[in-house]
Amino acid sequence: MSEKEILPRLFRTEYRKIIAVLCRRFGFDHVETAEDIASDTFLTAAETWGLKGLPDKPEAWLYKVASNKAVNFLRKKAIQERPIPGLTPDESTVNDWGIDLSPQNIQDSQLQMIFAICQPLLPPYSQVALALRILCGFGIDEIAGAFLSNRETITKRLQRAKDKLRENKITLGFPSDPAARLPAVLSTLYLLFNEGYYSRHSDWLVRKDLCLEAMRLTLLLTEYPDTDVPDVSALLALMCFHASRLDARIGSKGEIIRYDDQDPALWNAELIGKGNFFFNRAAQGEHAGQYHLEAAIAYWHTSKEDTAEKWDAILSLYNRLLLQRYSPVAALNRAFAISKIKGKAAGIQEAEKLKLGSYGPYHHLLGYLYSGTDNSRALFHLQQALQLSNTPADRDNIRRDMARIN
Numbered sequence: 001m002s003e004k005e006i007l008p009r010l011f012r013t014e015y016r017k018i019i020a021v022l023c024r025r026f027g028f029d030h031v032e033t034a035e036d037i038a039s040d041t042f043l044t045a046a047e048t049w050g051l052k053g054l055p056d057k058p059e060a061w062l063y064k065v066a067s068n069k070a071v072n073f074l075r076k077k078a079i080q081e082r083p084i085p086g087l088t089p090d091e092s093t094v095n096d097w098g099i100d101l102s103p104q105n106i107q108d109s110q111l112q113m114i115f116a117i118c119q120p121l122l123p124p125y126s127q128v129a130l131a132l133r134i135l136c137g138f139g140i141d142e143i144a145g146a147f148l149s150n151r152e153t154i155t156k157r158l159q160r161a162k163d164k165l166r167e168n169k170i171t172l173g174f175p176s177d178p179a180a181r182l183p184a185v186l187s188t189l190y191l192l193f194n195e196g197y198y199s200r201h202s203d204w205l206v207r208k209d210l211c212l213e214a215m216r217l218t219l220l221l222t223e224y225p226d227t228d229v230p231d232v233s234a235l236l237a238l239m240c241f242h243a244s245r246l247d248a249r250i251g252s253k254g255e256i257i258r259y260d261d262q263d264p265a266l267w268n269a270e271l272i273g274k275g276n277f278f279f280n281r282a283a284q285g286e287h288a289g290q291y292h293l294e295a296a297i298a299y300w301h302t303s304k305e306d307t308a309e310k311w312d313a314i315l316s317l318y319n320r321l322l323l324q325r326y327s328p329v330a331a332l333n334r335a336f337a338i339s340k341i342k343g344k345a346a347g348i349q350e351a352e353k354l355k356l357g358s359y360g361p362y363h364h365l366l367g368y369l370y371s372g373t374d375n376s377r378a379l380f381h382l383q384q385a386l387q388l389s390n391t392p393a394d395r396d397n398i399r400r401d402m403a404r405i406n
């Protein structure tokens with residue numbers, strides 16, 4: 001593998017690790033410095049490897065260069081803070097400047113960074129944007145694409161979020177009560193996964209990357225005793241079940257494939273097995289929260305048999321979920337489940353009770369349910385859905401549904 005092939009992969013996997021360790025060493029006040037050092041490390045790699053070829057151990061090479069650059073930063077900072085001419089840091093101080101890039105310190109630093117970023121004082125979209133940038137190593141343009149925004153807007157959003165963390169003197173470190181902070185962390189990871197699974201970006205590769213990054217970060221939480229709790233396993237199970245159908249959800253041209261039209265042969269059996277593993281872990285204790293219920297619904301969607309038992313179970317779970325936490329998405333999915341059990345007319349009746357006229361998916365569902373029985377009504381709702389949609393993938397799906405009816 002050439003340096004041109006390996007560098008993008010290493011950037012995705014190692015950039016975030018270097019930033020997390022440097023932020024832990026420097027403090028969150030110097031997060032931009034950590035980003036600059038990490039970026040400069042990869043720029044040095046591109047220049048050096050292009051001339052001399054790949055080193056035997058590329059990751060170790062990157063860590064060494066990043067460590068040297070970090071020590072240089074600390075040395076300059078110390079000199080600036082000692083304005084007396086000729087007075088420089090003594091050797092014993094310099095020896096304390098080493099950057100620990102061991103696997104354990106990398107993992108600890110990333111966990112601490114998760115808690116630092118997932119602050120209730122930040123709006124959810126800022127938490128997700130910071131997670132994409134610092135925890136996942138996504139570029140500004142990639143984040144702008146995920147949010148259907150532009151580079152300037154995302155840059156300002158990230159800067160405001162960092163400034164707010166600094167103003168509130170947020171530091172890296174495990175909170176004294178991780179359980180109290182865990183809901184905010186899980187909410188951010190949940191939103192991060194959904195940003196991929198229900199991506200507003202037309203590039204399906206970005207969707208998959210987002211999902212896998214959310215899963216990686218959630219898995220980290222299971223490796224720390226204070227955060228290895230049933231809710232974390234439930235969220236990870238939910239992610240595994242959904243991710244198992246990612247390839248089946250995307251057609252050859254990047255279009256979204258509706259659940260009824262998916263090819264079960266494309267479902268990932270290994271991810272379904274991992275989902276079952278974490279779902280069983282989540283079952284410890286009597287608590288069954290939002291992630292438990294959503295994971296159970298996702299589990300039933302990995303069942304290839306289209307039976308009454310399956311849809312009865314899904315409907316029952318949606319009933320419980322809506323009592324615990326209402327959302328229009330869950331309410332519409334419940335109406336769809338009713339249509340699978342009692343027929344389209346019952347599904348239409350249940351959906352229309354919701355009166356979500358300004359919500360695109362509401363019209364899209366009604367367009368689907370009316371098709372075949374009242375096509376003029378179906379086309380009316382699909383036209384409404386088209387007008388309310390703001391994503392390329394949604395619009396393509398709606399147009400395909402309209403073409404089928406016409």
